[in-house]
Amino acid sequence: MSQVQHLDSVDEAVAGIEDGSTVLVGGFGLAGMPFDLIDGLIRQGATDLTIVCNNAGNGEVGLAALLQAGRVRKVICSFPRQSDSYVFDALYRAGRVELEVVPQGNLAERMRAAGAGIGGFYSPTAVGTMLAEGKETRTIDGRDYLLELPIRGDVALVSAHRADRMGNLVYRKTARNFGPVMATAAETTIVQVHEVVPTGELDPEAVVTPGIFVDRVVRVAPRHYTVQGAR
Amino acid sequence: MALNPDELAAIIAGDIPPYSYVNLGIGRPTRVADHLTPGSGVVLHTENGMLNMGPAATGEQVDTDLTNAGKQPVTELPGASYFHHADSFMMMRGGHLDVCVLGAFQVAANGDLANWHTGEADAIPAVGGAMDLAIGARQVFVLMSLFDKQGRPKLVPECTQPLTGLACVSRVYTELAVFDVGPGGAVVRDTFGITVDGLRERLDVPLSVL
Numbered sequence: 001m002s003q004v005q006h007l008d009s010v011d012e013a014v015a016g017i018e019d020g021s022t023v024l025v026g027g028f029g030l031a032g033m034p035f036d037l038i039d040g041l042i043r044q045g046a047t048d049l050t051i052v053c054n055n056a057g058n059g060e061v062g063l064a065a066l067l068q069a070g071r072v073r074k075v076i077c078s079f080p081r082q083s084d085s086y087v088f089d090a091l092y093r094a095g096r097v098e099l100e101v102v103p104q105g106n107l108a109e110r111m112r113a114a115g116a117g118i119g120g121f122y123s124p125t126a127v128g129t130m131l132a133e134g135k136e137t138r139t140i141d142g143r144d145y146l147l148e149l150p151i152r153g154d155v156a157l158v159s160a161h162r163a164d165r166m167g168n169l170v171y172r173k174t175a176r177n178f179g180p181v182m183a184t185a186a187e188t189t190i191v192q193v194h195e196v197v198p199t200g201e202l203d204p205e206a207v208v209t210p211g212i213f214v215d216r217v218v219r220v221a222p223r224h225y226t227v228q229g230a231r
Numbered sequence: 232m233a234l235n236p237d238e239l240a241a242i243i244a245g246d247i248p249p250y251s252y253v254n255l256g257i258g259r260p261t262r263v264a265d266h267l268t269p270g271s272g273v274v275l276h277t278e279n280g281m282l283n284m285g286p287a288a289t290g291e292q293v294d295t296d297l298t299n300a301g302k303q304p305v306t307e308l309p310g311a312s313y314f315h316h317a318d319s320f321m322m323m324r325g326g327h328l329d330v331c332v333l334g335a336f337q338v339a340a341n342g343d344l345a346n347w348h349t350g351e352a353d354a355i356p357a358v359g360g361a362m363d364l365a366i367g368a369r370q371v372f373v374l375m376s377l378f379d380k381q382g383r384p385k386l387v388p389e390c391t392q393p394l395t396g397l398a399c400v401s402r403v404y405t406e407l408a409v410f411d412v413g414p415g416g417a418v419v420r421d422t423f424g425i426t427v428d429g430l431r432e433r434l435d436v437p438l439s440v441l
Contacts, residue, residue, distance in 0.1 A: 030295065030302070080356075082357075093353070099355070105320030108316035111317075124366050128396070130348075131362070175295075180315040
């Protein structure tokens with residue numbers, strides 16, 4: 001359907017997310033994290049969630065706040081352990097959240113496969129390591145690969161820079177990261193942006209995520225936060 | 232004299248061929264960037280979706296939308312480009328990066344790498360992009376100390392810590408020596424304040440000399 005819903009509030013944007021959903025959450029650390037949508041999801045109340053995200057939260061904001069609220073059953077990520085991931089660390093050590101660690105490139109490609117309708121792919125990453133356990137191995141042209149299966153989301157929460165009324169998106173710098181991949185891989189893609197412009201104002205040559213991958217858009221105010229290690 | 236970290240980073244920078252696409256991982260290897268000369272044509276890749284990454288950002292330059300793989304604020308150089316994560320790891324896995332420089336807990340003489348998991352029972356596993364980088368870049372350099380805090384060699388006959396990748400490392404830079412590793416075993420390329428026989432006394436791997 002080409003009708004993108006433009007919503008007036010974050011609460012409307014996250015309405016209807018069900019308990020037990022798999023939610024793809026954009027961001028690499030704090031860059032590109034959809035803070036407002038996650039805060040909305042906390043207010044919305046869905047629980048027993050499986051979260052797919054590169055990290056497992058920083059400080060007590062965004063994904064860390066969702067974890068702290070007790071809404072997450074399982075985290076699928078590449079790099080949970082960080083200097084400020086203490087919320088996740090405590091839940092994990094207490095056995096209150098499951099963890100599936102996936103190498104970062106496999107994480108991205110597994111979602112890309114879901115979005116592209118690919119039933120799986122053979123990746124050379126993690127061959128011979130403990131993350132290969134239980135995976136089918138295949139030798140192709142003399143090199144070993146592991147079968148990796150798609151990761152599909154019920155919902156994707158993405159932060160982009162600017163949208164038009166068609167739902168076309170552009171991002172800003174390294175805040176792009178997982179956003180364009182996750183947008184393709186979920187049943188419902190919900191995007192927070194800093195600006196919505198009239199159709200025709202985005203340069204078609206510069207659109208990163210075409211509106212076909214976007215279901216709901218909500219405008220939020222830019223948020224200021226401190227970057228770890230900023231001097 | 233054993234080399235200090237800056238001297239070692241400068242040697243690695245000097246060994247990177249001009250016009251290489253290079254990923255410096257996170258932490259200590261990122262110091263190599265400080266020793267690359269502007270005329271070298273080397274382009275830095277960061278896994279979170281950027282080519283031609285610039286130096287660390289300071290003061291007014293800090294932009295929360297522009298960070299490196301260590302999530303620290305950086306800058307962009309003219310000719311920079313941004314791309315999403317699937318494309319970024321396509322660059323690694325597809326063999327488009329010429330060199331990456333990684334840290335390590337252990338490297339085996341055949342080039343096996345252990346650098347992601349200490350193997351301790353209560354450790355929270357976190358792999359990030361380490362496994363993708365290890366098997367993806369055309370040449371994998373390791374920058375590490377030759378001995379751990381307990382004085383045990385980190386260049387070993389066989390890794391005892393969980394593996395990151397098989398036979399993927401081509402060269403190991405340490406404060407006492409530079410080694411090539413691979414199917415032919417460990418080869419000493421250079422020494423700093425120690426003789427090859429001195430290295431043989433302290434390591435459990437057979438060493439040949441370039």
